[in-house]
Amino acid sequence: MTETAETVETAEITAYWDAAAAAFDEEPDHGLRAAPTRTAWAARLLSWVGAEEGGAGLDVLDVGCGTGSLSLLLAGAGHRVTGVDLAPRMVERARAKLHAAGLPARFLVGDAAQPPTGTARYDVVLCRHLVWTLPDPAAALREWVARLRPGGRLILVEGRWREAGEGAAPYVPGAASLPWNGGVTAAELSAAVRPLVAALRTEPLSGASELWGGPVDDERYALVAEV
Structure with missing residues (x-):
């Protein structure tokens, strides 16, 4: 991919998520406003992070944090959270959410x-x-693993979205050229992560309707890797 193409795509992606920020939390799994959904995510995070309840908090980097809903759960569990997002309006909402809490x-x-x-x-x-x-998910995976301490964990909650079928419109102009446009299967992501880590496992999430606010019919999963 050329340097120009990367720049254009970054600008398009930033603009898209900035525009989406105002309504982002209306999705049940984004805002976690319903108690059952929020409780379900909190329980999954506790199991993936691996910290003992009541133990010392961990340093957590939440990349692509959006409006900070998962950061909020982690901070509430006593962990020290740093969130990063490309969209300034998402970050504004994340800061406000944690401040309000x-x-x-x-x-x-x-x-x-x-x-x-x-x-x-x-x-x-x-x-x-x-x-x-x-634009380069393989490079991002290497970068994230490099940010981990020995024994640290990489937690990726991903999927291959139902809307990503053949002929589906890209979410922003140029997105059709992205390596994993429309999502990535558990098998594909595992193959990319495995050479970078000591161990990994995947946990299917498609059937866990409590996480999504209702049933879903696409592939969703968590990949938990240890370095």
């Missing part, structure tokens, strides 16, 4: 594929529903 967290505007966090290292890098938007 009286919880500490750090949010940065920046490229989630290359988080602007300097030399900081983390116990957990979390990413939900992001890799399909990236």
Whole structure:
């Protein structure tokens, strides 16, 4: 991909998610406003992060944090959260959400594929529903693994979306050329991550309707890897 193409796509992607920020939390799994959905995500995060309840908090990097709903759950569980998102309006809402809850967290505007966090290292890098938007997801995976401390965990909540069938319109101009436009299967993502980590597992989530606010008919899963 040329440098010009990457620049155009980044601008288009930023504009798209900035425009989506105002209504983003209306989706049940985005805003987590319903108690059963929020409780379901909190329980899954606890199991993926691997921290003992009541134990010392972990340093968590939430890449592509959006409006901060997962950051909120993690901060509420006592973890030290840094969120990164390309869209300034998403970051504004994430900051406001954590502030309203009286919880500490750090949010940065920046490229989630290359988080602007300097030399900081983390116990957990979390990413939900992001890799399909990236011009170079393989490079992003290497970058995220490099941000982890020994024994750290990479948690990817991803899927292959129902809307991504043949002939589906790209979500922004040029997105059809993205390597994982429309999502990535668990098998494909596992193959990309496996050489970078010591161990990984995948957890199917399509049948967990409580996470999504109702039934879904596409592939959704979590990949949890350890370095």
